[in-house]
Amino acid sequence: MVVYGIDDKPPLIESIFLGFQHYLTMFGATIIIPIVTAGALGMPAHEQGMLISTMFFVSGICTLLQTTWGNRLPIVQGGTFSFLPPMFAIVFSAALSGAGWEMKMQYLQGAIIIGSFVEIALGFSGAIGYLKRYLGPITIAPTIALIGLALYALGWPWLMTDIYIGGIALLALIIYSQFLSRKYRLFLLFPVILSIFTAWVIAFATGRVDTEALRATIDASPWIRIPYPGQWGMPQFKAAFAVGMLAGYLASIVESVGDYYACARMAGAPVPGAKRISRGIGMEGVGCLIAGLIGTGNGTTSYSENIGAIGITRVGSRYVVQMGGIIMLILGAFGKFGAFFTGLPTAIVGAMFCGLFGMIASVGLSNLQFVDLNDSRNLFIIGFAFFMGLSVPFWAKGGWIFADAGAGYPEGFLPPTVQLPINWEASAGIVGRTLAEILTTIAATGMAVAAIIGAVLDNIIPGTRESRGLTYWEKMAEPD
Numbered sequence: 001m002v003v004y005g006i007d008d009k010p011p012l013i014e015s016i017f018l019g020f021q022h023y024l025t026m027f028g029a030t031i032i033i034p035i036v037t038a039g040a041l042g043m044p045a046h047e048q049g050m051l052i053s054t055m056f057f058v059s060g061i062c063t064l065l066q067t068t069w070g071n072r073l074p075i076v077q078g079g080t081f082s083f084l085p086p087m088f089a090i091v092f093s094a095a096l097s098g099a100g101w102e103m104k105m106q107y108l109q110g111a112i113i114i115g116s117f118v119e120i121a122l123g124f125s126g127a128i129g130y131l132k133r134y135l136g137p138i139t140i141a142p143t144i145a146l147i148g149l150a151l152y153a154l155g156w157p158w159l160m161t162d163i164y165i166g167g168i169a170l171l172a173l174i175i176y177s178q179f180l181s182r183k184y185r186l187f188l189l190f191p192v193i194l195s196i197f198t199a200w201v202i203a204f205a206t207g208r209v210d211t212e213a214l215r216a217t218i219d220a221s222p223w224i225r226i227p228y229p230g231q232w233g234m235p236q237f238k239a240a241f242a243v244g245m246l247a248g249y250l251a252s253i254v255e256s257v258g259d260y261y262a263c264a265r266m267a268g269a270p271v272p273g274a275k276r277i278s279r280g281i282g283m284e285g286v287g288c289l290i291a292g293l294i295g296t297g298n299g300t301t302s303y304s305e306n307i308g309a310i311g312i313t314r315v316g317s318r319y320v321v322q323m324g325g326i327i328m329l330i331l332g333a334f335g336k337f338g339a340f341f342t343g344l345p346t347a348i349v350g351a352m353f354c355g356l357f358g359m360i361a362s363v364g365l366s367n368l369q370f371v372d373l374n375d376s377r378n379l380f381i382i383g384f385a386f387f388m389g390l391s392v393p394f395w396a397k398g399g400w401i402f403a404d405a406g407a408g409y410p411e412g413f414l415p416p417t418v419q420l421p422i423n424w425e426a427s428a429g430i431v432g433r434t435l436a437e438i439l440t441t442i443a444a445t446g447m448a449v450a451a452i453i454g455a456v457l458d459n460i461i462p463g464t465r466e467s468r469g470l471t472y473w474e475k476m477a478e479p480d
Contacts, residue, residue: 123282158350
């Protein structure tokens with residue numbers, strides 16, 4: 001039961017605080033992306049703050065566009081980790097080996113811009129919505145669950161960078177959201193903000209925040225700076241870079257469709273119809289176009305963390321998320337405020353990941369309540385998609401696979417790069433390298449692997465619509 005539904009408008013002051021909570025919720029994941037991108041580009045330190053502000057400014061624009069004219073779900077838009085693998089491929093390519101960071105950013109912008117037109121076409125043409133008929137609970141459940149589990153490698157390790165502060169943040173989140181929320185409305189609506197505030201105040205009080213570095217960052221940041229198109233120079237275009245970036249778009253689209261289902265379910269809204277999904281993906285394409293023109297070095301996608309916040313606070317109001325978008329827009333232009341939050345300890349961010357992403361995983365699994373789990377067909381597809389969504393990315397990212405113990409590797413394990421069956425670069429030149437980049441990016445994205453395997457098997461292995469959970473979904477879905 002939600003406190004505020006999708007069309008509800010809480011009082012203005014309450015909405016502002018709830019919107020600010022969405023800003024804080026997406027802050028940890030969002031700030032990582034420009035920091036990683038700036039490092040890969042070799043950006044000077046004083047430019048990094050500008051890139052961070054640009055990311056939040058564009059996120060605010062895209063959130064307002066999505067909630068007002070896109071899918072109109074209470075869903076926050078921001079940078080995506082799906083674009084990082086193709087970003088690395090472009091930035092470290094041989095073609096740009098001698099280029100400066102500005103030139104690399106310009107080619108990165110060009111690839112994002114070209115890819116955005118593909119996403120716009122797929123969305124507004126209705127092609128993505130058409131594919132919805134092939135996506136049932138059996139496909140969506142492992143996809144959403146793996147979105148929730150995507151940052152499992154960061155949650156606890158980041159928390160453990162300071163077990164004292166991280167432990168306080170996680171404990172506060174549990175107590176505020178699951179115990180005190182039953183008695184006090186304040187903790188029902190603002191558990192994330194209060195958890196962050198509690199742990200951060202203690203971190204300052206105990207000297208666990210580098211105040212000198214934080215002060216230097218704030219002093220170096222301008223009071224007001226409005227990001228604008230071409231701020232890093234005019235975008236440059238190269239076909240191979242654009243095709244490689246499409247892998248990031250594919251993973252982002254699959255993730256976003258899963259997020260739409262999760263968000264609707266969290267907010268107590270009907271299952272999204274084909275038209276809503278199409279508008280959402282089309283508007284994300286528009287957001288990526290804006291990001292490419294202004295120069296975030298990344299695209300835009302739906303944010304799973306904020307869907308988790310909806311689940312914890314039970315506030316599914318579109319109006320609240322629009323307030324959050326306005327706050328992102330304003331604070332993205334107010335450099336010193338964003339600079340202050342760069343001092344948020346990594347341990348607190350890790351604690352929030354543990355709580356919020358766990359909620360996403362459980363929401364994904366909850367879709368299985370509509371499926372006949374006594375049918376071995378369904379159990380096989382669910383388990384296989386889930387397992388491959390974990391195993392294939394582990395291999396693609398450099399995990400170890402079993403081999404002959406005499407090969408000279410630890411206990412008979414062999415790095416996958418040693419036994420790739422095809423030398424793409426030698427056998428097919430730039431086409432092979434581009435195809436390899438696309439396949440590698442897809443293989444490294446768990447939710448994409450699970451979605452593809454789940455959708456294919458669920459549609460080719462015989463089974464009744466009722467057993468697959470489609471009958472119930474069709475009853476619950478909004479009309480197209």
